[in-house]
Amino acid sequence: MIKHLRSAADLDAATATLILDTAAEMAALSGREVKKLPALRGRTVVNLFYEDSTRTRISFEAAAKRLSADVINFSAKGSSVSKGESLKDTALTLQAMGADAVVIRHWASGAPHRLANWVDGSVVNAGDGTHEHPTQALLDAYTMRSRLGRLDGLRVAIVGDVLHSRVARSNVLLLTTLGAQVTVVGPPTLIPLDVAAALSEKTQVSFDLDAVLPDSDVVMMLRVQTERMQDSYFPSAREYSRRYGLDVSRLAKMPEHAIVMHPGPMNRGMEIAPEVADSPRSTIVEQVANGVSVRMAVLYLLLGGK
C-alpha cells in the first residue's frame, strides 16, 4: 500500500480500485446501528487545516472517528500574507505528538509534499491550493461507479474553472487512470495550458458545452468564483452562466441516464441552475455521504496495516 495520498497520481488503477472497493464495504457497514469500527484504535489522526473547509474537515473527522482513531483538529489559520508558525515547525510539533496521519488542507499548492518531508506519519492531501484534492476525486469516482455501474469507458465532462480547480486536476488524473474518457470544458481562459500533456494524454478539451453534453455520461460542474471576473477571465457572471452554466434546457440535451455532479459549495444560478441541482439526476447529496466512506477507506488502507 502507498504511504501518502498527496496526489491522485499516487494511485495506480489497482490501488484506486482497492480504495473504491473498500469504501463500498465501509458504506455497507455504516448502515448499522453501531457505526464505530475498532480498526484504528490507538492511532492518532490530525486534521491540519490552513483553510476553512467545514465540510471536508467534518468528513475526515467522521471517517477517522468511525474507525476509532483519536482525532485532533488543528486549525492553523494563517493567510499567505500574515505568516504564523512555519509549516515545518507545525510539522515537528505534530511529529512530537505522535501523529500517525496528518490530513492537510492548505492554500499553497504542494504543501502536503513539503509536509511529508517533515513527518514520519502518512500525509493525506485534503486540498492544496490550485493543485489537487484526491479524496474528492475518489468520492466522485465512487459516486459515478455506484450510479452507473462502471468507470471504464465512461464519458465524463468536467466543466468550468479547470485552471484553478484542484478537484478537476485530481479527477482528470484518477478517472483516466480508471479508464474513463475525460473532456474538460470551459472558456479558453480557464483551461490550463497543455492540460493533456500535463495530466493525461487521453484528456480532451472543448470550449463548447452544448456540443459535449449529448455525449456525456457524467457532467461535473465546477464552482466558479465571481472574483475571476475582475481578473478578466470572463466578462460577466451572466455571460459565463449563459455559455457554461448547466440549466434545465441543457440538462435535456444530456442522455437519459447521465448524471450531474458538483463538488460543492455551489453557486446556484451561476454554474448550475437550482432546478438542476435539485433534480433526481444530481448526485450532490450522495457525494457528501460517499465522502465519509471513501475517506474511511483511505485512512484504513494507509494506517490499518504495518
Place this chain on the structure above:
Amino acid sequence: MAYLIKGVSILGAAPTDLFIKDGVIAAPFEGAEVVDAGGLVALPGLVDVHTHLREPGREDAETVETGSRAAALGGYTAVCAMANTSPVADTAGVVEQVWRLGREAGLVDVQPIGAVTVGLAGKQMAELGAMASSAANVRIFSDDGFCVADPKLMRRALEYVKAFDGVIAQHAEEPRLTEGAQMHEGEVSTRLGLTGWPAVAEEAIIARDVLLAEHVGSRLHVCHVSTAGSVEVLRQAKARGVRVTAEVTPHHLLLTDELAAGYDPVFKVNPPLRTRKDVEALRQALLDGVIDVVATDHAPHAVQDKECEWAHARPGMLGLETALPIVLSIYGPQWELIADRMSRAPARIAGLAGHGGDLTVGSPANLTLVDPSARRVVDPSELASRSRNTPYAGMTLPGRIVATFLRGEATVLDGKAVK
C-alpha cells in the same frame, strides 16, 4: 608577495611559468614563492555582473565578506553587487558603504550596482549621477528583482545614463503577466497547480527595451535571459546593431522546470527554470555570442525562506561557487569561450578596468587557476556562502578552483580561502 606559477597552462596552451610581482604579471625574476601549477589552467579572474550580497539588510543570508569569499573560491576577482538590499542601494551613501565593505573584505573587487528607481518602486528615478560620481563609481544600474515596467521611465533612464557611460540592466518581467507567478507557465505548472510565469512576459519586455535602446541610441543590458524566444529577440536586435548585451545564469543553462515536481523551493528562482528547449537555445546563444556573459544571479536565502511552502519561499539560488564547474560541465574545456563569457565580456560591460585582461607581462594579476581534471560532489555544508540554497546538492561537477589572485595577492590557495 611575489609568486612563480610553475607549469601552468594559460587558456589551455602549452605549460609555461607565470611570474607575479607588485600586483601585475611580471617578467621572470628570482626569489618568488613557487606555486606548482602542473595540470592547472590559468584564466583571467572571473567577473560576475549579477551578484546578491544581501548586505546591508539581510546579513543572516549573506554579507559582503562571506559573499566575497564564496566568489574568490569560485574563481572570481570582481562581482557586481545588486541594489536590492535594505536599505536599497539607491543613493551614493549606500553604494559607497557596500563598496567600502568590499574593500575591507579584500577578497574580490565589489562593484556596487545602483538602483534605477527610488526604493526599486518603479516610480521615480534615483540619483543615478550621484552614484556614478561617488567613490563607488557606479556604471551599472538595475532594479533587479523588479522590472522597470513603465516604458517612459525606462526610456528616460536609458537616455540619462549616457552622460556617464552607464548602462541599465533590465530585469525583464512584465508585471501584469506574472501576478502571483510561481514557476514557468507550461505543462509542469499545470500539473503542479502553480501559477505560471509565461515566457512572453520576459520576451515582451526585452522586445520593447531593445526598441527603446535603439530609439535613443543607448546601451541596454538584459539580466538572466531565460527563454528561447528572448534569444531570438536579442539575435535580431544585435543583427540590427542595437547596443544590447545579455547574460544567462548557470542554472538556466543546466536546469529545467521539471525539478519543481517535488515542490522543493530550492528550485524556485526568478525568472523561473524553463524547459529543455529553452536550455538548448540558451546554450547555443552563449556559443554564438547572442548572449554575452554568464552571470550567477547568486541569491543567498536564509533557511527559513526556503524550508517552507513553495509559494512562501523566496526565489533565488546560490551560484558563485559552482558557476565555473557548471559551465565546464556543459561546454568542456573551451577556455577561450569561458574566458570571454565569464571574464572579458563581463568586465567590459561593467567597465571594470584591470579585470578581464590578458595574462601578459604588465597586466594586473587578476587570475584564477583551475584543475579541469578534478571532480567534486556539491555539498551544501561545505560552501563558503552563509546560505545553503544550492540546487546542485549531490551533483558531481568537473573542475576545481585551486587558486585565485586579486592584483597579485592570493585570495585562494590550495582550494582554500586565504582569509
Place this chain on the structure above:
Amino acid sequence: MAQPRADAPSKIILAESDLHRVVDRIAHQILEKTSGATGTVLLGIPTRGVPLAHRLAARIHAFEGVEVPVGSLDITLYRDDLRLKATRALGRTELPPGGIDGLRVILVDDVLFSGRSVRAALDALNDVGRPSSVQLAVLVDRGHRQLPIRADYVGKNIPTALSESVKVTLTETDGADEVKLLGGLS
C-alpha cells in the same frame, strides 16, 4: 509465523469425499444439538467460512427441509494483528434479512487455530446485533489455542506441529475440495 515453503512436503488429510462426509456430519450435529436448527443463523467468516456456511445450510435443508438463514461476518477490522502485517483488503459482512437479534448464531470457519479470529468475530458480532447465543463450527481444529475458546462442532481434529500449516481448499474459492497438511518433518 514462518510459513512452510510452497514445495514443502504435503499430506492430504481430507480428500474430496471425506470433506463432504464431514460437512454432512456437522450438519447432522447442528440439527441434533439445536433441536432442528430452528431460530438459528449461520454466519461464515470470510473467506472460506462463507461457502462452508452455505454448504451446511444446503445440507440441513436436504436432510430436514429446514431453511437456515446464512450470512457473512468480516472480521478484518477487528483483528488484533492488523498492524503486524500489510494492510488487508476487507471481506464482506452481510447479515440475513431477519438479522441476528434474539437468534442462535453459529459462526462458521475453516480452521480453528489460535482462537484469535474467533475472538475478533465475537467482537464484530457484538457490533451488529445481540444474538441469544453463539456457537462455533469449524472444518478443522488443529490445536494450539492462545485464548479460552473451543468449537461446538468440529469436522476433524488434526494434531499439528507449529511448523506445519493446514490448507483448506474449497471448490467455490479454490477450484477443489481438499484439506492438506503442509510442512513439518515427514
